[in-house]
Structures are given as C-alpha cells and as structure tokens.
Amino acid sequence: MLTDPAGLTGLTTRAAALDAADPLAAVRDRFLLPDGVVYLDGNSLGALPAAVPAAVEDAVHRQWGTDLIRSWNANGWWEAPVRTGDAIGRLVGAAPGQTVAGDSTSVQLFNTLLAAARLRPGRRLLLTDPDHFPTDQYIADSVGRLLGLDVRRVPARDAAAVLAAEAGNVAVAAYAPVDYRTGELYDMAALTAAAHAAGALMHWDLCHAAGALPVGLDAVQADFAVGCGYKYLSGGPGAPAFAYVAHRHQEGFDHPLTGWHGHAEPFAMAGTYTPAADITRARIGTPALLSLIALEAALTAFDGVEMAAVRTKSLSLTGFFQECADLLLDGLGFTAATPRDPERRGSQVALRHPEAYPLVAALTARGVIGDMRAPDLLRFGFNALYVTHADVLRAVAELRDIAASGAHLAPAFQQRPTVT
Ligand SMILES: Cc1ncc(COP(=O)(O)O)c(C=O)c1O
Known part of the structure; x- marks a missing residue:
C-alpha cells in the first residue's frame, strides 16, 4: 500500500x-507492454513495438523459409541497410542517402571515427569526453593508437574552449549530445561549430538521442554520427546500429572496414576494393537480416510522429x-x-x-x-x-x-x- x-x-x-x-x-x-509494468528503461532496451512480431514471423517463415536466397532481390534484403538507414535519418535530421543501418554501435564507431581522423592528416589530437560511454573511450584510444594520435579527454562543457586553444591540432572531436548517466543535454550546434572553427571534424554518438529528441544532424552540419537501434528506436535486443556520413564526406570516406558490401560492384567479385560512390560505401558485410527487419518494423511506431x-x-x-x-x-x-x-x-x-x-x-x-x-x-x-x-x-x-x-x-x- x-x-x-x-x-x-x-x-x-x-x-x-x-x-x-x-x-x-x-x-x-x-507497443506491446506487459500489464501492470511501468517501463522506464527504454534508454537501455526499448519496449516491443506491436509491428515487430508479425514482421519477424514473415521474415523467418516466408522470406527465409520459402523464398530462401531469392529474398535478397525479391524481398528487398539487399537494400535494407540503406532503406532502414533513411528511416532513422528522418528521426535524426539527416536527408536521405547519408545513413546506413547495420553492425553494432562499437563497430560503426570504430569505422567512422577512424575514417574521420584520416580526413584530417597531420593533426595530432582526438578529443573525447571522460564521461563518454566506455566503448566510445576505448575505441577512441584504439583509433589513437592505430593512427598515432593523442587522445585527450575533455569534458563536453570545456570542449569548445580546448578546441579554440588547440585550433590546428585537433583532428576530430567525438562526443555525445546526452550524458548516458545523468541525462544532461549538450548543445550540438555550438560544439559542432566550435569543432569546425578549429578546422576539426565533429563525430556524434546518438545512442541516447536518436528517437528521444530532435537531432538536426544536417542542420548543425555534423560530419559523422553513430547510434544504436535498441534504445529509443526500440529495434530489439542487439538491434543493428546506424552510421551517418554527411554527403560532403562520402567521396573521401576512407574507412578501415572495407567489406564487400561497400564495394562499387559487390558482385563483380573483384580482388581489390573500389569503394561505392555514395553512402553504400559505409556498408560493411552481410547484415543480420532478421534483426534488421525487426528494426525496420519497429521504426513504423514513429509513423506520422x-x-x-x-x-x-x-x-x-x-x-x-x-x-x-x-x-x-x-x-x-x-x-x-x-x-x-x-x-x-x-x-x-x-x-x-x-x-x-x-x-x-x-x-x-x-x-x-x-x-x-x-x-x-x-x-x-x-x-x-x-x-x-x-x-x-x-x-x-x-x-x-x-x-x-x-x-x-x-x-x-x-x-x-x-x-x-
Ligand atoms: C553512448 C553509448 N554508446 C555506445 C553504446 C553501446 O555500444 P554497443 O551497441 O556496441 O554495445 C551505448 C550503450 O549503452 C551507449 O550508451
């Protein structure tokens, strides 16, 4: 009582x-919520959208079970990463053709952060937040080791000042708009502008923002972003993540995970990598289709919202x-x-x-x-x-x-x- x-x-x-x-x-x-439950953990694992069970059932029995390999063409499997990416793009202020869904946040983070740093050769510093989610800090350190960069942990609230002081030295600033512990929200436009004023690129982790609040990736002129599919997007446990590569960086996007799905002609089966010209370059390998189909269905919960x-x-x-x-x-x-x-x-x-x-x-x-x-x-x-x-x-x-x-x-x- x-x-x-x-x-x-x-x-x-x-x-x-x-x-x-x-x-x-x-x-x-x-959404299919259990009776009597108050669910305040959608920032870790979103609730089950009502559209998902039927979509997964169809994907398993009809698409996989009956249509088999033909599903790549007949059921739109091949286009699913970009189609789902665009659906997420609508929620994070990205015009079509800049977002791809697949893999995990950690993988997408590694791929895009390293590619971002490669776009600023000669600069020695990578800035990230000491309060960033652990995977972001570990991957920043790994990218630093691989490219010979110094990783400096600067709290989000001090980052603009450090960018100004270190203008010319910072390659990339990698931050999250929402602190995963306290829920504090930072000004994406201001920090992105500060990074650009210093000649650096801005990389955002949107795990706690995508589907939770308006994120104007294009409007703030973000360079790169990643986020997960299983929190506010409610794509299910281990749902595919997403990566955003602004149109202006796609031609120079030199990412480390040069999987065959990012090739200009994947079915030419060439022995060397020729990257696709557009966002499909950010694809890596065969996506986890059942999870991707669940995520795509989950996103319909945002229809008209x-x-x-x-x-x-x-x-x-x-x-x-x-x-x-x-x-x-x-x-x-x-x-x-x-x-x-x-x-x-x-x-x-x-x-x-x-x-x-x-x-x-x-x-x-x-x-x-x-x-x-x-x-x-x-x-x-x-x-x-x-x-x-x-x-x-x-x-x-x-x-x-x-x-x-x-x-x-x-x-x-x-x-x-x-x-x-
Ligand atoms: C900000 C942020 N980045 C990344 C992750 C997790 O990355 P992954 O999906 O690879 O486990 C989380 C998970 O809670 C997170 O909060």
Whole structure:
C-alpha cells in the first residue's frame, strides 16, 4: 500500500490531466507492454513495438523459409541497410542517402571515427569526453593508437574552449549530445561549430538521442554520427546500429572496414576494393537480416510522429518526474543528478542515492523497471511514445514507499546480477 503524503492527490489529478491532453497518447498502442509494468528503461532496451512480431514471423517463415536466397532481390534484403538507414535519418535530421543501418554501435564507431581522423592528416589530437560511454573511450584510444594520435579527454562543457586553444591540432572531436548517466543535454550546434572553427571534424554518438529528441544532424552540419537501434528506436535486443556520413564526406570516406558490401560492384567479385560512390560505401558485410527487419518494423511506431511532439512530451514526463521527486522523495537521501533546465535535459532523469542498486531491484520487483549505474545512480528513461504521466507518478510513489519503509534492505535485493 502506498502512503498518501501531502501532494499525492494533487499529483494524481495532474497526471490524469496531462495524459488526457497528450497528443501522442494513442501511440502507446503501437507497443506491446506487459500489464501492470511501468517501463522506464527504454534508454537501455526499448519496449516491443506491436509491428515487430508479425514482421519477424514473415521474415523467418516466408522470406527465409520459402523464398530462401531469392529474398535478397525479391524481398528487398539487399537494400535494407540503406532503406532502414533513411528511416532513422528522418528521426535524426539527416536527408536521405547519408545513413546506413547495420553492425553494432562499437563497430560503426570504430569505422567512422577512424575514417574521420584520416580526413584530417597531420593533426595530432582526438578529443573525447571522460564521461563518454566506455566503448566510445576505448575505441577512441584504439583509433589513437592505430593512427598515432593523442587522445585527450575533455569534458563536453570545456570542449569548445580546448578546441579554440588547440585550433590546428585537433583532428576530430567525438562526443555525445546526452550524458548516458545523468541525462544532461549538450548543445550540438555550438560544439559542432566550435569543432569546425578549429578546422576539426565533429563525430556524434546518438545512442541516447536518436528517437528521444530532435537531432538536426544536417542542420548543425555534423560530419559523422553513430547510434544504436535498441534504445529509443526500440529495434530489439542487439538491434543493428546506424552510421551517418554527411554527403560532403562520402567521396573521401576512407574507412578501415572495407567489406564487400561497400564495394562499387559487390558482385563483380573483384580482388581489390573500389569503394561505392555514395553512402553504400559505409556498408560493411552481410547484415543480420532478421534483426534488421525487426528494426525496420519497429521504426513504423514513429509513423506520422514528429520529433518536436516527442520532445514536448518527453520534457513534460521528465519535468513531472522531477516535480514528483521533489515532493515525494524529500528527506529520503536522494539527490538530483539531472539538470532542471529543459534545454539541458535529455529524455532521462537520474537520481543519486547510496543504496541505488537495492532500490532499483526493489522497484523492479514491484513492476517499475529502471536501471542503475555504479556507484550510486538510479536511471529512469522516458520514451514519449509509450510512457505516461501516470507511470511517472507510480514510479516515484513506489520509490518513496520503498525508501521510506526500508523494503530495499531485504537480502533478496542485495545481490547484483551481471547486468545492472
Ligand atoms: C553512448 C553509448 N554508446 C555506445 C553504446 C553501446 O555500444 P554497443 O551497441 O556496441 O554495445 C551505448 C550503450 O549503452 C551507449 O550508451
């Protein structure tokens, strides 16, 4: 039973009013969510879109089982990476012909980051964020070792100043618009402009931005970008990632993973690599078709949905979460880790608490799913396509009840599994 602290009734009324006025409310039906579950972990693994099971069934039984190898031509398998890439491009502000889907974020990151650095020969520095997701830092280091570059870790908020001070030395600045831990949002246009003013190229990791908020890749004149398909795009576990190569760099795109699908004439079976002239150069090898088909079907959940509307609702959800947390979690040991300013907030809210793990485990046991990042962050992601304000209130109210009652101190919630 939830306690009824002052304010809860008012919050319940507000949540109902906000949900009743939500122009995206009907989009929730495009997802298959389990009854009774509040799902606030779509920033790790998006919920299952209703269009996916039938698409995968068709891909397995008809396309693979019946049409067999003919599917490459008859069922559009060959074009799937670019077709799906363009569908993602629409969500991240990329005009057609600049985005390709396939492989993992780590692979796409390696391929595009190294190619970007090759476009700035003679420059010795690669800038990245000490708070960047680990794979981004590891791959930046690897690219640095391969090309003989110094990798300097500069926080996003200081990057423009370092770019100005090191103008002429920086080859690439590799950042994420949204901090994966705190949800802090950075100004993509300003940082891209600072990189260009220094003669450097700008590489963005959009894992926590694609499908979560408007990203104007073309508008900000980004050079390269990557992102994953399994978070806000809801493409499924291990869904293919995507890579964006701006039109102006495609001709000079000298990437290390010169797989045969990027060849100008893949079926000429030539013994040496002649790169395709367009974005198909960024293809690598045979894509994981079943996953790609699932991702393509998942993206139909965005049909007719403008990213501006997603952003409006996302800010309403995250703002409401912060408001509920202020009222209901006061005095229970939580501190806010996510900026209050909507302009500086992505689509997640993180709270700090010394008992973050058991609190998240106890919440999960009550059907409220978020996650934690060591050592002390509770993370809640808000996919505006399927999360409601009522979900937000229930999550915070349950968290209050757990923290106030000490329910999370039970031994069952102390053991950490491999994946947190
Ligand atoms: C910013 C960022 N980059 C990359 C990844 C993961 O890369 P991969 O899809 O290769 O596991 C994540 C995963 O959470 C991430 O948050």
